[in-house]
Amino acid sequence: MLLLTCPWCGPRDETEYHYGGQAHVAYPANPAELSDEEWAEYLFFRDNPKGPFAERWVHSTGCRRWFNVVRDTVTYEVLAVYGPHDPRPELAAGDPR
Amino acid sequence: MADLAILRESPLVHLHERMRAGHDRPVALRETAFLTMASVRVRPGSAAARRIGEVLGGPLPTACGETTAAGGRTALWLGPDEWLVVSSADEPAALTAALHEALGGDPGSIVDVSANRTVLELSGARARAVLEKGCPVDLHPRRFTPGRAVTTTVGPVPVVLWQTAATAYRLLPRSSFADYLARWLLDAMAEYTAPGEP
Numbered sequence: 276m277l278l279l280t281c282p283w284c285g286p287r288d289e290t291e292y293h294y295g296g297q298a299h300v301a302y303p304a305n306p307a308e309l310s311d312e313e314w315a316e317y318l319f320f321r322d323n324p325k326g327p328f329a330e331r332w333v334h335s336t337g338c339r340r341w342f343n344v345v346r347d348t349v350t351y352e353v354l355a356v357y358g359p360h361d362p363r364p365e366l367a368a369g370d371p372r
Numbered sequence: 373m374a375d376l377a378i379l380r381e382s383p384l385v386h387l388h389e390r391m392r393a394g395h396d397r398p399v400a401l402r403e404t405a406f407l408t409m410a411s412v413r414v415r416p417g418s419a420a421a422r423r424i425g426e427v428l429g430g431p432l433p434t435a436c437g438e439t440t441a442a443g444g445r446t447a448l449w450l451g452p453d454e455w456l457v458v459s460s461a462d463e464p465a466a467l468t469a470a471l472h473e474a475l476g477g478d479p480g481s482i483v484d485v486s487a488n489r490t491v492l493e494l495s496g497a498r499a500r501a502v503l504e505k506g507c508p509v510d511l512h513p514r515r516f517t518p519g520r521a522v523t524t525t526v527g528p529v530p531v532v533l534w535q536t537a538a539t540a541y542r543l544l545p546r547s548s549f550a551d552y553l554a555r556w557l558l559d560a561m562a563e564y565t566a567p568g569e570p
Binding site: 283 | 452
């Protein structure tokens with residue numbers, strides 16, 4: 276089980292959270308002008324990296340707040356936890372992948 | 373006017389007898405129904421939050437786990453801009469009216485949520501051992517002490533878990549989950565409350 280550190284509540288078990296998919300997927304600036312293909316890309320197409328991945332989590336049984344996590348999809352190591360509106364933090368170099 | 377309060381039934385009235393059965397054992401469970409509760413949402417650190425703190429007799433807690441108690445009222449931290457006020461001293465309408473007046477016209481909300489949750493009191497030397505069967509929070513006294521309250525799960529049920537004394541906890545489940553939680557706790561307590569156990 277993952278141990279995630281909620282920015283407001285501190286470390287809690289994964290079972291207290293819900294997953295929200297990839298972070299930093301911006302809503303289209305002009306949604307009315309999107310083609311079907313662009314809509315599909317916005318709605319359904321997500322990165323699937325092997326390594327660090329920025330994703331959204333919500334502390335649903337705790338403070339009910341959303342936040343972002345950078346998690347390594349290979350090792351499940353949590354590399355960073357930050358606010359929902361913050362930019363993705365630069366992680367230290369030296370990642371073996 | 374007829375007193376409607378005598379007609380109401382607590383969510384766990386059908387389990388009171390089973391809960392009473394083990395009252396002299398190392399762990400006991402009872403329901404404290406019909407406490408007054410109000411949900412408070414206001415921007416932390418704002419003038420309105422300060423005014424609400426004055427009404428409650430102490431500033432609203434600012435971090436997860438903290439509570440402030442004064443005059444029979446306790447404010448529990450639920451989120452960075454959300455608190456639950458639990459009172460044994462006020463009628464719901466009086467409490468929400470006082471908090472509304474403190475909020476004034478500022479952004480925020482005060483809602484009477486007295487019927488939203490019921491209160492289970494788990495107490496006794498084995499109370500922590502019972503909770504530790506199904507609660508992911510570290511309840512050891514080095515981390516969790518009287519006066520702390522967190523939102524978490526006990527078994528599968530989301531609750532506000534509030535330690536009121538060295539061996540006494542209050543669990544605040546939603547009323548509709550209270551039956552399941554009470555039966556879960558009675559089951560978890562069975563090894564300590566069975567006849568013949570020390």
